[in-house]
Amino acid sequence: MKKFYIISIFLLLLLISLTYLYRNKVSENRKEDIAAHHLIDSFNSLPRAEQVKTCGSCHIKEYENEMKGPHGNAFFMLQKHLAYVDSKQYDDADYKFYINQNRGTCINCHAGDDQYKKILTSIPENQDSFRVYLEDHADKRPPIRKANKDSFITGIDCLSCHYDGNRVITNFDFVPKAPRSSPPYCNPKGSVLFSRSNTCITCHFEEYKGMVKMPEIKSSDCLSCHQQYDDKGKGVHYIYWRHDDKDHPQPEHLKIMDDITARYDTTSQKVIIQWRNTKLPHPIVVFIEPIVYFEVIDGLGKVLGKSEIRLNGRDAYNLNMQSRGYKALPGISGISLPLDGKSIFDTISNIKVSRNNGALELKIRGGEKSQYWLPDSTIIYSFQKRIKLY
Ligand code: HEC
Ligand code: HEC
Ligand code: HEC
Ligand code: HEC
Ligand code: HEC
Incomplete structure (x- = not known):
C-alpha cells in the first residue's frame, strides 16, 4: 500500500512538472507565433514598392537583375505604349478605338495579382492537375491587383511570382535551413506548382502550349533558355528580352x-x-x-x-x-x-x-x-x- 502511494505521488509530481514545462514551451511558441504574425501583417500593409524593396534588401542580386528585365518593366512598357497610341505621333484610328475600349484589361498580365495567392490556390498540389487546370482555363489570367493604382508600378514583381500572402513559395526541392534564417514573410516553402516553367504559364500560355521536342534542344523548361547564367552555371535571375541592357548580351542560343x-x-x-x-x-x-x-x-x-x-x-x-x-x-x-x-x-x-x-x-x-x-x-x-x- 505504501509503495502504491509513493509511486502515485511520484507520477503526480512528474505530471505537474511536465505540464509546467509544456505550457511554458507552448506559450513561448505562441509568443513567437504572435511576433511572426505581427511581422507578416506589417509586411502585408506596406505599399507594394516598399514590399519589393524589402525582398530586395536581402536578395540584392535577384532584385537588381529582376528590375532590369522584362517583368520589372512590364507596367512601365505598357504605359509607354498607351502614351504612344494616345499621342499625335500615332494615327491608326482603329487601334486607338480598340485600346480605348480595352485598356483596363491590360493590367492583368502587366501588373497582375500574385499567382500563389489567387489563381493557384484552388488547385490540388500536384503537377498534373495544375496543367489540366490551366489547359481548361487557357484564358485564365492573373486577376487585377486590388490595391490602389500606385501598386502597379512594380510590374510583375517578386510577390507576383513568389508570395502566397503569408510566405514565399519556391522550387519544390527547396530545403530550409534550421533554425530559420529568413523573416516570417519569407520563410520559403517548396511547391510542385512552382517550377522553372509552371511559374510562367499563366501569362505565357501560347509558348507553353505549343512547345515541341526538337533534336537540337536539351531542355524545354522556360528558364533554361531565357534566364542568364553565371560562369558556374547558376541562374542570376535575369530574363533576356528585346530591350536588353548592354551588360546582359543575348546568348547565341536565342x-x-x-x-x-x-x-x-x-x-x-x-x-x-x-x-x-x-x-x-x-x-x-x-x-x-x-x-x-x-x-x-x-x-x-x-x-x-x-x-x-x-x-x-x-x-x-x-x-x-x-x-x-x-x-x-x-x-x-x-x-x-x-x-x-x-x-x-x-x-x-x-x-x-x-x-x-x-x-x-x-x-x-x-x-x-x-x-x-x-x-x-x-x-x-x-x-x-x-x-x-x-
Ligand atoms: C494574357 C496576358 C496579357 C494581356 C491581357 C496583355 N498583355 Fe501585353 N504582353 C503580354 C506578354 C506575355 C508580353 C510579352 C510578349 C513578348 O514580348 O514576347 C506582352 C507585351 C506587350 C507589349 C510589348 C512591350 C515591349 O517591351 O515592347 C506591349 C506594348 C503590350 N504588351 C501592350 C498590351 C496592351 C495595350 C494590352 C491591353 C489591350 C495588353 N498588352 C494586354 C501579356 C499580356
Ligand atoms: C516571373 C516570375 C518571378 C519573379 C517576378 C521573381 N522571381 Fe524569383 N524566381 C522565380 C523562379 C521560377 C525561380 C527559380 C529559378 C531557378 O530554379 O533557377 C526563382 C528563384 C528565386 C530565388 C532563388 C535563388 C535564385 O536566384 O535562383 C530567389 C532568392 C528569388 N527568386 C528572389 C526573387 C526576388 C527577390 C524577386 C523580386 C525582386 C523575384 N525573385 C522575382 C520566379 C520569379
Ligand atoms: C531579412 C532578409 C530577407 C528578406 C527581407 C527576405 N528574404 Fe528571402 N530569404 C532570406 C534567407 C536568409 C533565405 C534562406 C532561407 C533558408 O535557406 O532556409 C531566403 C530564401 C528565399 C528564397 C528561396 C531561395 C531558394 O534557394 O530557393 C526565395 C525565393 C526568397 N527568399 C524570396 C524572398 C522574397 C520574394 C521576399 C519578399 C517577400 C524575401 N525573400 C524577403 C532572407 C530574406
Ligand atoms: C530551347 C530554348 C527555349 C525554351 C525551352 C523556351 N524558349 Fe522561349 N524563346 C526561345 C527563342 C530562341 C526565342 C526567340 C528569341 C527571342 O525572342 O528571345 C524565344 C522567344 C520567347 C519569347 C518572346 C517571343 C514571344 O513568343 O512572345 C517569350 C515571351 C518566350 N520565348 C517565352 C517562353 C516560355 C514561357 C517558355 C516555357 C514555356 C519558353 N519560352 C521556352 C527559346 C526557348
Ligand atoms: C504575371 C504575368 C507573367 C508571368 C507569370 C511571367 N511573365 Fe514573362 N512577361 C510578361 C509580360 C507582360 C511581359 C512583357 C514585358 C514588356 O516587355 O513590357 C513578359 C516578357 C517576358 C519575356 C521577354 C520577351 C521579349 O519581349 O523579349 C520573356 C523571355 C519572358 N517574359 C519569360 C517568362 C518566363 C520564363 C516566366 C516564368 C519564369 C515568365 N515570363 C512569367 C508576363 C508574365
Missing part, C-alpha cells in the same frame, strides 16, 4: 536569325535564302513581329536586290479581332517559323555578277517589333550578319 543560310545559283542568277529553325521550340506570340531584311551587295557596295521575311500571326489575330467586332489591324501578313525541321525559303532574282563588280555578299539585318500593326519605325534591331555568296 539568336534565331543565326539559323539563316544563303547561296548564289550561277545558272538561274538567283540568291536562295534558307531558314531552318534549330533554336526556337515554341510558337512566337501572334502579335510579336520579328523582321529580317536582306540586301545583296556587290564588291563596290552597290545593292543588287532586296527582300524581307516577317514572322507574325496577323491573319489569325485579325480573324479573332473581327469575331469580337473590331476592324482588322494594319500591318503586313507574315509567316510562322516552322518548329518541325522544315525550312522557310526566299529567293532574290536577277542577280548578275560581272567581272568588274567583284564579290557578292548577303547583308542580313534583323530585329523585332512588339506588335505587327505598329509602323516599321518602331523596330528594335538586334541582329546583323554578312554571308559571302560568290
Whole structure:
C-alpha cells in the first residue's frame, strides 16, 4: 500500500512538472507565433514598392537583375505604349478605338495579382492537375491587383511570382535551413506548382502550349533558355528580352536569325535564302513581329536586290479581332517559323555578277517589333550578319 502511494505521488509530481514545462514551451511558441504574425501583417500593409524593396534588401542580386528585365518593366512598357497610341505621333484610328475600349484589361498580365495567392490556390498540389487546370482555363489570367493604382508600378514583381500572402513559395526541392534564417514573410516553402516553367504559364500560355521536342534542344523548361547564367552555371535571375541592357548580351542560343543560310545559283542568277529553325521550340506570340531584311551587295557596295521575311500571326489575330467586332489591324501578313525541321525559303532574282563588280555578299539585318500593326519605325534591331555568296 505504501509503495502504491509513493509511486502515485511520484507520477503526480512528474505530471505537474511536465505540464509546467509544456505550457511554458507552448506559450513561448505562441509568443513567437504572435511576433511572426505581427511581422507578416506589417509586411502585408506596406505599399507594394516598399514590399519589393524589402525582398530586395536581402536578395540584392535577384532584385537588381529582376528590375532590369522584362517583368520589372512590364507596367512601365505598357504605359509607354498607351502614351504612344494616345499621342499625335500615332494615327491608326482603329487601334486607338480598340485600346480605348480595352485598356483596363491590360493590367492583368502587366501588373497582375500574385499567382500563389489567387489563381493557384484552388488547385490540388500536384503537377498534373495544375496543367489540366490551366489547359481548361487557357484564358485564365492573373486577376487585377486590388490595391490602389500606385501598386502597379512594380510590374510583375517578386510577390507576383513568389508570395502566397503569408510566405514565399519556391522550387519544390527547396530545403530550409534550421533554425530559420529568413523573416516570417519569407520563410520559403517548396511547391510542385512552382517550377522553372509552371511559374510562367499563366501569362505565357501560347509558348507553353505549343512547345515541341526538337533534336537540337536539351531542355524545354522556360528558364533554361531565357534566364542568364553565371560562369558556374547558376541562374542570376535575369530574363533576356528585346530591350536588353548592354551588360546582359543575348546568348547565341536565342539568336534565331543565326539559323539563316544563303547561296548564289550561277545558272538561274538567283540568291536562295534558307531558314531552318534549330533554336526556337515554341510558337512566337501572334502579335510579336520579328523582321529580317536582306540586301545583296556587290564588291563596290552597290545593292543588287532586296527582300524581307516577317514572322507574325496577323491573319489569325485579325480573324479573332473581327469575331469580337473590331476592324482588322494594319500591318503586313507574315509567316510562322516552322518548329518541325522544315525550312522557310526566299529567293532574290536577277542577280548578275560581272567581272568588274567583284564579290557578292548577303547583308542580313534583323530585329523585332512588339506588335505587327505598329509602323516599321518602331523596330528594335538586334541582329546583323554578312554571308559571302560568290
Ligand atoms: C494574357 C496576358 C496579357 C494581356 C491581357 C496583355 N498583355 Fe501585353 N504582353 C503580354 C506578354 C506575355 C508580353 C510579352 C510578349 C513578348 O514580348 O514576347 C506582352 C507585351 C506587350 C507589349 C510589348 C512591350 C515591349 O517591351 O515592347 C506591349 C506594348 C503590350 N504588351 C501592350 C498590351 C496592351 C495595350 C494590352 C491591353 C489591350 C495588353 N498588352 C494586354 C501579356 C499580356
Ligand atoms: C516571373 C516570375 C518571378 C519573379 C517576378 C521573381 N522571381 Fe524569383 N524566381 C522565380 C523562379 C521560377 C525561380 C527559380 C529559378 C531557378 O530554379 O533557377 C526563382 C528563384 C528565386 C530565388 C532563388 C535563388 C535564385 O536566384 O535562383 C530567389 C532568392 C528569388 N527568386 C528572389 C526573387 C526576388 C527577390 C524577386 C523580386 C525582386 C523575384 N525573385 C522575382 C520566379 C520569379
Ligand atoms: C531579412 C532578409 C530577407 C528578406 C527581407 C527576405 N528574404 Fe528571402 N530569404 C532570406 C534567407 C536568409 C533565405 C534562406 C532561407 C533558408 O535557406 O532556409 C531566403 C530564401 C528565399 C528564397 C528561396 C531561395 C531558394 O534557394 O530557393 C526565395 C525565393 C526568397 N527568399 C524570396 C524572398 C522574397 C520574394 C521576399 C519578399 C517577400 C524575401 N525573400 C524577403 C532572407 C530574406
Ligand atoms: C504575371 C504575368 C507573367 C508571368 C507569370 C511571367 N511573365 Fe514573362 N512577361 C510578361 C509580360 C507582360 C511581359 C512583357 C514585358 C514588356 O516587355 O513590357 C513578359 C516578357 C517576358 C519575356 C521577354 C520577351 C521579349 O519581349 O523579349 C520573356 C523571355 C519572358 N517574359 C519569360 C517568362 C518566363 C520564363 C516566366 C516564368 C519564369 C515568365 N515570363 C512569367 C508576363 C508574365
Ligand atoms: C530551347 C530554348 C527555349 C525554351 C525551352 C523556351 N524558349 Fe522561349 N524563346 C526561345 C527563342 C530562341 C526565342 C526567340 C528569341 C527571342 O525572342 O528571345 C524565344 C522567344 C520567347 C519569347 C518572346 C517571343 C514571344 O513568343 O512572345 C517569350 C515571351 C518566350 N520565348 C517565352 C517562353 C516560355 C514561357 C517558355 C516555357 C514555356 C519558353 N519560352 C521556352 C527559346 C526557348
